[in-house]
Amino acid sequence: MRRLVVTAPPETTAPRRGSWLPTQRRGPIAKSTLPRRRVVRCGLSVTGFGLSAVFYCLSFTPSLLPRSWFLQGVVAGLTAVLGYAAGTAIGALVRLRCWPSRRVELIAWRLLFALVPVLILIFLWLGTRWQRDLRIRLGMEPQQEYDAMRTVGVSLLTFGLLLLTARLLRLAAHGIARLLERLVPESAAYCAGFVVVTVLSYGAFDGLLVDSLYTTADRSAAITDSGTGSGVVRPDSVLRSGGPGSLVSWDSLGRQGRNFVTKAPTPRQITDFTGRPAAEPIRLYAGLASAGDVRQRAGLLVREMERTGAFDRAVVAVFTPTGTGWVDNDVTSSLEYMYGGDTALVSMQYSYLPSALCFLFGRTQVVDAASALITAVHDRWAAMPAGARPKLLIFGESLGTYGTEHTFGTAEKMVAGADGILLEGPTFANPIHQRLTRDRAEGTPVWDPSYPALPIEFASRAEELRSRSGPPPKVVYMQNSSDPVVWVSPSLLWHRPQWLHGERGPDVTPAMHWYPVITFWQTTVDLIFANKAPTGHGHVYKSGTVDGWAALAPPPGWTTADTVRLRDLLDR
Structure with a gap:
């Protein structure tokens, strides 16, 4: 009786990972013999985890301003995700050149587990120490010690949610690649899957999230x-x-606008400060609904000025507001107290949105509004004897400083265009401010x-304006050394800024240092608390404006003691 012998087919040796050898196929759509990539279960990248x-x-290193425990937790989680993404990309590039052995990877993980905690x-x-010192430097109450544990909890939650979102997007890319793999080579399929998910994600973020948030914010601001x-x-x-x-x-x-016209000090309040009879201040304003466009609103305000006799006052002041149309009442009131109410203040709204959103999406609005109002008032003023x-x-x-600078175009025209210009917290995008800073005295x-x-x-500090000598300046820039609006810029991503070279500003901690990407991210977050x-710190100037007005255009007989007394009044 013959024995049936069944021989197994010869084993096919799969090419090593990363090998350039072609895959053997049977038929037009034979499956790849490369090992399948894990789609659902995927461990952490060792380089990603390390970075x-x-x-x-x-x-946790200090920046310009202190942060609450919750904000610090969110910042730490987001920063860790940025590091993980960069580390994963670096690891992928390394694997293209050489595939590290399992032993090397295990050693790296053991070192990380020992060192990271x-x-x-x-x-x-x-x-915790840096935040406490920074708060003391700015005259704020220190945080509690146990806030550090809450910070860790928020940071881990933030990191986990963002990592889960990234993994879901990766899963979607793998799923699309599996569908396309039957029609195109594997590498092309995975590339196409990545592109499709990236395009869809960007479209969802930009079209659904950003546009929807902008529209919602605009409608909410209009209602407010x-x-x-x-x-x-x-x-x-x-x-x-x-x-x-x-x-x-x-x-x-x-x-x-309603706040602007109604919150002026009364003649009685001004008299109590000056000790002399005071006039009633003039305050004029045009909202977005007051006329059809910026030129019509500016013309309307000039007619309002003529109706109220504004050009017969000792001072006419034009204010370019922030995005929502807000003007700090300490800024306006200080000028009215200084001149005994013999003033006429005018301003005009150009948006419903806060300055941050206007800066990102509608800088032309502030330029058009500032140019229309300043030009209209200046032309009427210049026509007088x-x-x-x-x-x-x-x-x-x-x-508002950005709009003012663009109205004049050059520093020389600013100096010649008015009796005094006061600019507080200029943005990094201001062209004249950039030129003056770049060409400063050695x-x-x-x-x-x-x-x-x-x-x-x-x-950089309002009080230093009191010690200057000589004729009054024509333009004053007030810029707190801890104001992120002044110092944040895209170049912080890759370049150490000059304000972190050598001597620091009076309220910038010596413990702050520049790190690529990190410093830009931290300074951007400082805008939230500014x-x-x-x-006198951050983006808050308020009563410090008195020193600015006193340096630019002091009324007859005005003294430093008057400046201190008025600042005390406004602070109360």
């Missing part, structure tokens, strides 16, 4: 703008827009430059 740990630790504990301790602040009532004075005989209706002023003109002062804060720091060629003064810092 994420480094980024996580660096996120120690490093995190050290930087948590250092970060239609409201009226607590205690704000329609004025009964003919010297205010929205009042009796005004060419601008009360309803068209918007929320910030030289000896009969009031002082023409111009003010801009934050995005040996002066970038945070407090000197430009002797023109009567232009810079101040308006919540104490006066």
Whole structure:
């Protein structure tokens, strides 16, 4: 009886991973013999985990402003994700050149497991100290010690959610690649899957998220703008827009416009400060609904100025507001107290949105509005006899400084265009500010430059304006050395800024250092807290404006003691 012998076919040796050998196929759509990539279960990248740990630790290093425990946790989690993404990409590039052995990878993991917890504990301790010192430097209450544990919890949650989102996107890319693999080579299929997911994700982010958020924010801001602040009532004075005989209706002023025209100090309050009889200040404003476009609104305000006798006052001041139309009442009131109410202040709204959104999506709005209003007022003022003109002062804060600079175009025209221009918290995109800083006198720091060629003064602290000598400047830039609006810029991603070279600004901690990507990210996050810092720090100038006005255009007999007394009054 014969025995049936079955012989197995010869084994086919699969090519090594990364081999250039072609895959043997049977038929037009034979499956690849390369090992399948894990799609659902995928371990962490050793290089990604290592760099994420480094980024996580660096996120606790100090920046310009202190952060709350919750914000620090979110920042740490986001920073760790950035590190993980960069580390994973580096690991992928390394594997293209040489595939490390399993033994090397295990050793790397053991080292990370031993070192990372120690490093995190050290930087948590250092970060707590840095935050406490920074808060003390800015005159703020220190945080509690147990906030560090809450920070860790928020950071881990943030990191986990973002990593899960990235893994889901990766899963989608793998799924699309599996479908395409039957039609095209494997490498092309995975490339196409990545491209499809990237395009769809960008479209969802830009079209659905960004556009929807912008539209929602615009509508919400428009609704808010239609409201009226607590205690704000329609004025009964003919010297205010929205009042009796005004060419601008009360309803068209918007929320910030109604605040602007009603919150001026009364003649009685001004008299109590000056000790002399005071005039009633003139305040005029045009909202977005007051006229059809910026030129019509500017022309409307000039007619309002003629109606109220604004050009007969000692001072006419034009204010370019922030995005929502807001003007700091400390800035306006300080000028009215200094001149005994003999002032006429005008401003005009150009957007419903905050300055940050206007800066990103609509900088032309502030330029058009500032140019229309400043030009209209200046032309009417310049047509008066030289000896009969009031002082023409111009003010801009934050995005308002950007619009003011673009209106004049050059520093020389700013100096010649008004009796005084006060600019607070200029943005990094301001063209004139960039030129003046770049061409500053040798040996002066970038945070407090000197430009002797023109009567232009810079101040990193308001009080330093009191000690200057000589004739008054024509332009004053007030820029707190801890103001992220002034110092954040895209170049922080790859270049160490000059404000972190050598001597630091008076409220910048010596513990702050520059790290690629990290410093840009941290300074950008500082923008969130910039308006919540104490006066004289961050993006908060408030009563410090008195020093600016006193340096530019002091009224007769004004003294440093008057400046201190008025600042105390405004701070109360």
